[in-house]
Amino acid sequence: MALTDQQYYTNSTNWGENQFVLLKDIINNFMAFYVGDEKIINDVSRYDVVYQAKRGLQELHYDALKDVRALELDLPDDLQLELPKDFVRLVRLSWVDDRGRLHPLMMDSETTIAKAYLQDDEYNIIFDSDGAATEGTSIIDTKLAEVSTVDNDQFTNLDYEFFGGRFGMATEKTNVNGKYNIDKNLGYIRFSSEVKSKTVVIEYITDGLAYLPEDELKVNKLAEDFLIKYIAYQIVQYKVGVQEYIVRRMKNEQFAAMKNMKIRMMDIHPFDIVHSFKGRNKWIK
């Protein structure tokens, strides 16, 4: 039932909700209107539909929705932060300055995150009683944590800049904001010391499943049609006895729905285009 104006505006959880449709409603509607004795999909278990709907939601988030989430955290002294719970892929890492502006960091290609096995005097790896190699603190981590903020912020170490007789700026590595490395398996990000004591913002793409409880999973209404057609296609594709022409038709419908959805979600407005073209005759001195 539609909310009254008062109900909507006085409860912040309602704000913007009209953009979305709940995944459980899509699944319910699919079972009600796409499955039945007189339908192409005469019988399918709801688990199949739930599975395909959630897979479709994941694909949407990877491919089309570009629903970038951001998490702000204070960086601890060990310069390491855990990846967010619903992290799938990084978009941008930044630190926040005094005016709230973001300063993007670069991926550090000159170092890495490495395990450090303990070794004896003869450089043999030391194993514990279970036969597993014992691990110590990586020298890389130790050295990076020891670098003072001033050294890097001012970039006074010109020896490094000129090492190997190289002159001029290595633009692909130049970034005074700092750098980072990600260990995707262990699930953390390590920052360079320029970012020490700062607040960092992690912008990332999620799969759309992990950050909400199951009954609150939702998708933008502009993508609803695609998701329904995606579910239908995936089901007939693996269902025995469905004629190939029906499978092909569903595939085409799903593909067309995806294209439509992407166009709808592009968020390009004529005003923005006009605004950009206003500078077309500007003289570049």
Added chain:
Amino acid sequence: MINHVRNTVLTVLNKENRGFITPAQFNSYAKHAQQVLFNQYFSEYSRLVTMKNSRRLSRDQGNKLSIVRANIDKFTKTATSAIASYRITKPTDMYTPISLVYNDKKMEYISKQNQTYIEASNIAGPSALYPGYCDEDDFWYVKPNTLTGNVKVNYIRDLVDPKWTYILVGENPVFNPSAADYQDFELGADDETKLIIEILKLTGVTIREAEVAQAAAQIDAVETQKENV
């Protein structure tokens, strides 16, 4: 309806003094015949759906599918069963389940073969939002087993056995619908002819009168042939 069915059967049997069946025999055959026709509703429903999907069934007055559906729906029933020890007890008068509903959410049947895989599924396993159940003996085991409360069971109930009750006047049994254990057929009036034919098939065998059984079987075959056209 039961008295009319019995009278018709007796009339057919008594013609040319072929034989007679007792009330107990009639009641036994009546129960069997009713169950046979009831079982046929489901295969008939399936056959009609196939016919409808191939555009061989009319939509309005001739829509036999909705007639059969209505015949089956007459026997639907709802009961509430409490979850205890991760399971609920099946209704004792159940013929076949239609659906199980937990907190307004339909529970999905999980076969024993797939139970392990579905329960271990990271994105589609049973949950409070998408609950399921496994069938075992006289119970349904709810999935996930953390569910508590009640489950609403929609099902098709068993038929009540028909019973032609009587009082003896002299040596003749006379129909007595006021008896406490009287029970008419539960099938609709449009099934009366089929009931008579079905009972005649059995009585023909009992009285060793092959002609009766053959005639009944022939009528049945002709009817079936007509329906399949």
